[in-house]
Amino acid sequence: MALFDLYFRVVKALESIDVPYVIVGAFAGSVFGITRATADVDIMVDLRDEDCEALSKQFPLPRYYADPEMIRNSIQMGIMFNIIDSNEGTKADLVPLKRDPEYRIAFERRVRETYQDENGELFEAWFAQPTDIIIGKLWAWNEGRSNKHPDDIYAILFFCLRGYSDHQVNLDEVEKEASHIGRETLEMWNKTLAKAKNEINKGNMPRNW
Secondary structure, eight states: OHHHHHHHHHHHHHHHTTOOEEEEHHHHHGGGTOOSOOOOOEEEEOOOHHHHHHHHHTSOTTTEEOOHHHHHHHHHHTOOEEEEETTTTEEEEEEEOOOSHHHHHHHHTOEEEEEEOTTSOEEEEEEOOHHHHHHHHHHHHHHHOOTHHHHHHHHHHHHHHTTOSSSOOOHHHHHHHHHHHOHHHHHHHHHHHHHHHHHHHHTOOOTTO
16 A cells, blocks of 8 residues: 555654654554554654754655655644655655653653564564553544444454463553543443453454454
8 A cells, every 4th residue: 555655664764864753543553453454554753853854855855745844843833744745645644742741651662563564574663552552542432432442442452461462451551541531431441351351261363363
């Protein structure tokens, strides 16, 4: 997929100029058990002022649009910016690292994982760890109530609790955050956790595996 190709190029560019980043959301969850198709690739970056010019040079005109002033302004305002591939008609969205403690904690405990793309190519990058992906999905569910978020949480729980990952979910931390968000979110979390544990105890595999 051309969109993923662009994101892979963006990540490689960030690594080449030594910019800290972390992939979050459903795409990050793909290395921890999420199997549903998603075109949502969220990358959080910690750019310094001088990095804006360096990143822009990695994506020169006329094929790409990655204006350094636009990037710099977005960083200062704390809003998303994008890199556009005019040949493919795709864009990659990047989000400046917010200074709120929860974002900083998730950023600092990111993990190095290998992703295999649809062509079988291995791709090593920095991903959010399972606990932080789930917490992000709790907040997203609370805001929009989409069923995809409990499904994603279930997939991650099954994958990690079943022992398929070297990284485990901190259940106490997630429960505490769910309780902080609200009663309905806590109920959703408890229901999803119970479902994952029940399927593991029965020796079942999640659907789509």
